Amino acid sequence: MTDLSSLIACPRCDAVYSVEEPAVGERAVCARCHTVLIAPRKRAGKQIIAIALAIVVLVIAATIFPFLSIRAAGVSHKSSILDAALAFSDSPLLVVLSLTVAAVIVFFPVLRAMLVIYVLTPLVFDRPPYPGAVRAFRLSEALRPWSMAEIFAIGCAVALVKVADLAQVAFGPAFWMFAALVVLMVIQDSFMCRYSVWKSLER
Structure with a gap:
């Protein structure tokens, strides 16, 4: 059974992805609608x-x-x-x-x-x-x-x-x-x- 905590859904188009956290300053973007999913920033x-x-x-x-x-x-x-x-x-x-x-x-x-x-x-x-x-x-x-x-x-x-x-x-x-x-x-x-x-x- 898939661990739901390892998944992230796009808030715009509902596409579901496995979480791969980007480095600080980088962004994870939805491949379908290009909505930013994860964008960690320093401070x-x-x-x-x-x-x-x-x-x-x-x-x-x-x-x-x-x-x-x-x-x-x-x-x-x-x-x-x-x-x-x-x-x-x-x-x-x-x-x-x-x-x-x-x-x-x-x-x-x-x-x-x-x-x-x-x-x-x-x-x-x-x-x-x-x-x-x-x-x-x-x-x-x-x-x-x-x-x-x-x-x-x-x-x-x-x-x-x-x-x-x-x-x-x-x-x-x-x-x-x-x-x-x-x-x-x-x-x-x-x-x-x-x-x-x-x-x-x-x-």
């Missing part, structure tokens, strides 16, 4: 924790400072990310929509970053995982498709293109924080070798 854990801390700080700061200001006909208005997320909260029927938008662009990214810190911190220092680390990492992975900061950024870009002809638009500090946040989230996901994390948690 990746510390780098991911640093990025996760930066994400938490940037998200909190971005919700405090103005995201953008609009000026038209002598009237100006400043808006933060939370103002945009809760724009429909005045209507009782749309409160759920507003809370959902706030969750996917603010709460979920922060929660994912904190879960990653919780899971990786003891592993980086060669200590046993914290209680519930497996569930925490599983939740972090489950939230990944719902962390839509980059979708919000694209939507803002499209809206600003349309508004620019009608009013004067100025970017606030939160806009640049959010832009850096989107880049850091992409870098964090690219640095994360999920196979290595699961293997460390199983040990």
Whole structure:
């Protein structure tokens, strides 16, 4: 009977392979769809924790400072990310929509970053995982498709293109924080070798 621990399945096309761990800096790639399966990196854990801390700080700061200001006909208005997320909260029927938008662009990214810190911190220092680390990492992975900061950024870009002809638009500090946040989230996901994390948690 095949030992399941010696097998790995591609998360995209479900192709199954026998595990052959690459050296640090190398990658194991799915032969069918070219998805990266294993990509160990030297000191990746510390780098991911640093990025996760930066994400938490940037998200909190971005919700405090103005995201953008609009000026038209002598009237100006400043808006933060939370103002945009809760724009429909005045209507009782749309409160759920507003809370959902706030969750996917603010709460979920922060929660994912904190879960990653919780899971990786003891592993980086060669200590046993914290209680519930497996569930925490599983939740972090489950939230990944719902962390839509980059979708919000694209939507803002499209809206600003349309508004620019009608009013004067100025970017606030939160806009640049959010832009850096989107880049850091992409870098964090690219640095994360999920196979290595699961293997460390199983040990």
